[in-house]
Amino acid sequence: MLQRGLRWLVGHRQAAPLLQTLAGQHLPPGSTWMPAQPISVSSSSHLQPDKKDYSLPNASWSPIMVEMYNELMEKTVDGSWTRLPGSWRSMQFIKEGDLAKIAKAVPVRMIEDARLFLRITEVEGLGFEYVIFHNGSEKKCVCLFQPGPFLEGLPGILHGGALGTMIDTTLFMTAYNSANAVFTGTMTIVFKSPVILGSVVRLEARVTGTEGRKVFLSCEAQSSDRTTLFAEASAIFLQMK
Incomplete structure (x- = not known):
């Protein structure tokens, strides 16, 4: 059939x-x-990704999202925090040397029309609107996430898988920028409360320890005022050999 x-x-x-x-x-x-x-890894011009920075405020961001963004931007002035650019493809933020190491562990194929899952829609406000800030000395990231209507689960409620994707992304960016870990080993998420579409979620992930190539992390997803816990997660990421 x-x-x-x-x-x-x-x-x-x-x-x-x-x-x-x-x-x-x-x-x-x-x-x-x-x-x-699929085609081989190449730097040819037709594989160059969209250079737009998708982590800058746009018209779809709510006033709360913009306010929280500005507060975090103030923390970048002294260099303790860094705003991570919003990329179109992973090859934009993974260092060339690391990409070569990844290729030794798993088949790396560059497909011309590929994009990050988080960039599945180009229309502002419909999907994943987010920005991530990294603090190197504290080995943590803070992500501001505003889910659009294309991420619905129950009526008006964010799909759990979409929140899980955003948690995974925040954990990955923390693991990579803090400890050069790229592979997800395990991830456990406990969902606590539903998220309303269009609201702002604050995610904070941090490295909690290391053991050999293993990097241990935790993450919390909270409301913008940090009074409601939407989900909490723990994960193990693996460093490259």
């Missing part, structure tokens, strides 16, 4: 544009859909 459904989808005229988008390539009439072919 699944095969018949896929064959119908491939041959259906109205489905062709969708399949072309998913495949990232032109589909000749009657052809069988195939995924975009």
Whole structure:
């Protein structure tokens, strides 16, 4: 039944544009859909990602989000905190030497149309609106996250998987910038309270310890006024050899 459904989808005229988008390539009439072919790691111009900084305030940010952003920006003046640019692809913030090490551990394939999952929509305010600040001396990150309507679970409520994605991202940026760890070993999330779409979530992650290549971290997701705990998490990330 699944095969018949896929064959119908491939041959259906109205489905062709969708399949072309998913495949990232032109589909000749009657052809069988195939995924975009991966290519080798390359610095060629056609693989250069969008250079826009997606962590700057835009018209979709609420006044609370902007206020909290400005407060954190004030902490960057003395150099203790750093605002991490909002990237289009991971290759924008992973150092070249680290990318080479990752390629030794797992197959690294650069696909032309790839983007970070958090950048799945280009329209401001519909998906993941966020900015992350890092404190090197304290080995922690603070993330401001405003979920858009495309992240709905229950009516008007943020999907738990979307919050989990934002927690994972905050943990990763903390692990990478504080301890050069890139691989998620384990992550446990305990959800405490629902998040209303359009509200501001403050996530704070920190390194709690190390053991060999293992980096231990914790994270809390709270309301903007820090009176409501939405979720708490613990994780182990692995450093590269």
